[in-house]
Amino acid sequence: VRVRRGRPPRLEIDAAEAGLLATLARELAELFDGGVEGVADETDPQDPLSALLGPFDSGEESLDPVIRRLLPDAYRDDAEAAADWRRLGRSEVRSVKSEAIRLVLSDVSDVAAGGAVTLRLDGDHLGPWLAVLTDMRLAIGTRLDITEDWVSDALRLADDDPRRAAYSVYDWLSVLQESIVRVA
Amino acid sequence: MTTATPTIERVEQSETAESTQTDRPWVTVVWNDPVNLMSYVTWVFQKILGHSKAKANRLMMQVHTEGKAAVSSGSREQMERDVSRLQASGLWATLQRD
Numbered sequence: 001v002r003v004r005r006g007r008p009p010r011l012e013i014d015a016a017e018a019g020l021l022a023t024l025a026r027e028l029a030e031l032f033d034g035g036v037e038g039v040a041d042e043t044d045p046q047d048p049l050s051a052l053l054g055p056f057d058s059g060e061e062s063l064d065p066v067i068r069r070l071l072p073d074a075y076r077d078d079a080e081a082a083a084d085w086r087r088l089g090r091s092e093v094r095s096v097k098s099e100a101i102r103l104v105l106s107d108v109s110d111v112a113a114g115g116a117v118t119l120r121l122d123g124d125h126l127g128p129w130l131a132v133l134t135d136m137r138l139a140i141g142t143r144l145d146i147t148e149d150w151v152s153d154a155l156r157l158a159d160d161d162p163r164r165a166a167y168s169v170y171d172w173l174s175v176l177q178e179s180i181v182r183v184a
Numbered sequence: 185m186t187t188a189t190p191t192i193e194r195v196e197q198s199e200t201a202e203s204t205q206t207d208r209p210w211v212t213v214v215w216n217d218p219v220n221l222m223s224y225v226t227w228v229f230q231k232i233l234g235h236s237k238a239k240a241n242r243l244m245m246q247v248h249t250e251g252k253a254a255v256s257s258g259s260r261e262q263m264e265r266d267v268s269r270l271q272a273s274g275l276w277a278t279l280q281r282d
Binding site for chain 1: 217218219220221223224227231264268269271272273274276277278279280
């Protein structure tokens with residue numbers, strides 16, 4: 001990925017990178033659909049990325065720390081107001097997030113089909129892209145129980161530790177997002 | 185000499201405008217998390233809340249160093265809208281009585 005300054009900012013992306021983003025975006029979409037509406041979703045054990053983001057618990061107040069971070073309670077000290085929020089406000093947040101995922105998925109699907117392409121992140125694409133990259137990082141970071149000092153945690157992992165792949169994707173997403181914010 | 189005067193007047197006016205708004209019983213609070221990028225949080229405060237770059241950066245640093253910051257205030261409905269938009273951007277936002 002290469003991010004180019006300009007109006008709008010441009011993202012040069014190849015088919016493999018687009019494929020990774022599409023996979024992560026689909027995992028995120030499944031997480032939202034199942035996590036809030038209570039439809040349990042099976043993760044594919046053959047897919048390492050699926051293992052990063054799923055599985056999740058269904059139910060009104062999710063026990064899954066990833067769902068709780070992506071769709072947090074809006075009230076901390078008022079159980080009744082928090083429950084009202086989960087019924088009304090939370091679904092609005094979820095629908096905005098789902099819409100953003102669909103937009104990113106549509107952008108990267110075009111690339112995956114046609115090889116390396118330049119994406120123009122103009123006004124109505126920039127915010128959703130940054131939000132979706134954030135949610136991908138939040139999902140992986142929460143699964144890894146990540147800290148601000150995650151680089152030294154990652155360096156201590158054994159060569160065959162399966163979490164190395166997750167840290168590597170997290171790092172790549174972080175650099176991508178930082179690059180886009182810098183030219184936004 | 186005269187060139188500095190308009191700036192001073194503007195600052196005084198903006199402080200007066202803020203202090204006269206008494207009906208602000210709710211606040212939106214953003215909490216620190218280990219994932220969100222400092223640059224992105226500043227960008228969101230500018231885009232979503234309409235803060236200046238300086239104010240957005242100051243609030244971001246307050247979240248980072250103190251663990252949380254009140255980033256906007258107003259009616260409960262207005263704060264629920266801010267919380268909704270900040271959460272949609274991936275920030276950990278809640279609202280509470282001021």
